[in-house]
Amino acid sequence: MATAVREISHFIGNAATAGTGTRRSDVFDPNTGKVQAQVTLGAQADLDAAMALAVKAQIGWAATNPQRRARVMFNFKALIEKHMDELAHLLSSEHGKVIADSKGDIQRGLEVIEFACGIPHVLKGEYTQGAGPGIDVYSMRQPLGVVAGITPFNFPAMIPMWMFGIAIAVGNAFILKPSERDPSVPVRLAELMLEAGLPEGVLQVVQGDKEMVDAILDHPEIKAVSFVGSSDIAHYVYRRGVEAGKRVQAMGGAKNHGIVMPDADLDQVVNDLAGAAFGSAGERCMALPVVVPVGEKTAIALREKLIPAIDALRVGVSTDNDAHYGPVVTAAHKAKIESYIQMGVDEGAELVVDGRGFSLQGHEDGFFVGPTLFDRVTPQMRSYQEEIFGPVLQMVRADGFEDALKLASDHQYGNGVAIFTRNGHAAREFAARVNVGMVGINVPIPVPVAYHSFGGWKRSAFGDTNQHGMEGVKFFTKVKTITQRWPDGGVGDAANAFVIPTMG
Numbered sequence: 001m002a003t004a005v006r007e008i009s010h011f012i013g014n015a016a017t018a019g020t021g022t023r024r025s026d027v028f029d030p031n032t033g034k035v036q037a038q039v040t041l042g043a044q045a046d047l048d049a050a051m052a053l054a055v056k057a058q059i060g061w062a063a064t065n066p067q068r069r070a071r072v073m074f075n076f077k078a079l080i081e082k083h084m085d086e087l088a089h090l091l092s093s094e095h096g097k098v099i100a101d102s103k104g105d106i107q108r109g110l111e112v113i114e115f116a117c118g119i120p121h122v123l124k125g126e127y128t129q130g131a132g133p134g135i136d137v138y139s140m141r142q143p144l145g146v147v148a149g150i151t152p153f154n155f156p157a158m159i160p161m162w163m164f165g166i167a168i169a170v171g172n173a174f175i176l177k178p179s180e181r182d183p184s185v186p187v188r189l190a191e192l193m194l195e196a197g198l199p200e201g202v203l204q205v206v207q208g209d210k211e212m213v214d215a216i217l218d219h220p221e222i223k224a225v226s227f228v229g230s231s232d233i234a235h236y237v238y239r240r241g242v243e244a245g246k247r248v249q250a251m252g253g254a255k256n257h258g259i260v261m262p263d264a265d266l267d268q269v270v271n272d273l274a275g276a277a278f279g280s281a282g283e284r285c286m287a288l289p290v291v292v293p294v295g296e297k298t299a300i301a302l303r304e305k306l307i308p309a310i311d312a313l314r315v316g317v318s319t320d321n322d323a324h325y326g327p328v329v330t331a332a333h334k335a336k337i338e339s340y341i342q343m344g345v346d347e348g349a350e351l352v353v354d355g356r357g358f359s360l361q362g363h364e365d366g367f368f369v370g371p372t373l374f375d376r377v378t379p380q381m382r383s384y385q386e387e388i389f390g391p392v393l394q395m396v397r398a399d400g401f402e403d404a405l406k407l408a409s410d411h412q413y414g415n416g417v418a419i420f421t422r423n424g425h426a427a428r429e430f431a432a433r434v435n436v437g438m439v440g441i442n443v444p445i446p447v448p449v450a451y452h453s454f455g456g457w458k459r460s461a462f463g464d465t466n467q468h469g470m471e472g473v474k475f476f477t478k479v480k481t482i483t484q485r486w487p488d489g490g491v492g493d494a495a496n497a498f499v500i501p502t503m504g
Contacts, residue, residue, distance in 0.1 A: 057201030
């Protein structure tokens with residue numbers, strides 16, 4: 001007799017809701033390869049039900065003063081910290097990343113919640129007294145209404161909190177559509193927000209696939225959509241959302257480069273690369289899958305140090321405290337990564353360490369891919385041009401600084417880049433000239449802190465506003481500017497009533 005699997009549904013109003021959708025999607029345990037749950041894939045009626053509640057709830061929430069909204073964020077922060085272990089284990093069970101990595105996922109999202117706790121200060125407008133004779137001008141930031149977020153599988157806690165933390169703190173209601181691959185943590189976050197004091201209907205979760213994405217993009221009451229995912233889908237979301245009259249930010253894929261100058265501390269570089277290239281099985285948009293040693297001597301020395309470091313990496317189940325990384329999210333994604341490894345071989349790159357065929361004793365059906373290293377990769381190779389999103393590191397050798405700068409600048413993706421050097425001038429020159437949105441100097445994964453903003457260039461981002469920080473506040477608010485005059489008495493000069501006012 002088959003064992004019943006757990007059912008994952010929407011979170012509409014104040015409780016889990018089965019909804020009207022009849023389709024289901026399997027949620028796997030990546031460590032074993034077995035189905036552990038099924039998630040309901042929602043229909044238009046489910047979004048409509050959530051929206052009806054959100055529209056009503058948002059009016060009262062927007063009228064709540066910013067300090068009281070901030071107190072909900074403070075309460076939520078405390079609840080996340082209280083439930084950290086529970087959330088991390090739940091996240092790892094569906095995604096596959098090791099527990100320490102899951103806690104990092106949650107913590108980086110929590111940092112944006114901490115930023116949102118200061119929303120009363122951030123929402124203060126501008127004021128000019130005496131802009132004209134008896135005239136004052138001031139501005140205020142107001143919420144958009146109901147907004148939505150469509151989030152990826154690789155950060156099921158961090159990216160939802162990046163989005164809804166700020167969106168809700170400024171007074172919006174928020175509809176979250178998480179990935180159907182690991183949908184449980186977003187529901188748990190919504191439950192904890194309700195426990196923190198958030199009114200019913202302000203944060204809701206609708207499960208689904210492309211059908212739900214399209215419903216969100218087309219819904220006339222949703223004023224803005226924030227998206228993170230692959231570049232092709234990001235472009236689709238941006239285009240369709242803008243055509244529907246929405247404000248859209250859509251973050252896409254990446255192919256981040258690590259430039260290694262001849263004067264770099266190679267031991268530190270190798271240590272950084274081990275985590276940046278292979279941590280979370282490479283399933284990060286800010287992973288560092290390309291290393292660019294500058295000069296042949298640097299390349300030879302780096303390769304000699306990299307091979308034993310890669311051989312020492314431990315791949316294990318998510319709950320293995322000694323594992324450096326765990327399985328990838330699905331069997332289909334494992335097959336895709338391995339197809340890119342074969343592509344690199346066929347294109348003529350040198351396969352130095354082959355991670356295909358990796359098997360973990362007792363977990364032979366898990367979705368594991370061993371660490372992989374390529375050398376002598378060239379910019380013409382498709383495996384270099386496209387995002388692999390797995391534990392694969394490609395070495396592209398550069399003759400000099402200008403060649404390395406050009407590699408990172410010319411790639412179709414412009415999400416992140418890092419340079420490793422002791423030379424301040426080289427670092428400063430690189431940071432100023434590279435055509436990439438986020439730059440690390442001796443920092444392998446340059447994800448900005450919560451009070452700055454996250455966003456790439458070129459095909460890594462569509463739209464002109466970044467995630468979190470003040471950019472996030474701008475995205476989820478609209479500015480209203482008031483010009484006021486209080487006359488001394490009477491109704492004013494009727495002769496000038498139809499003249500455009502000036503500040504002269």
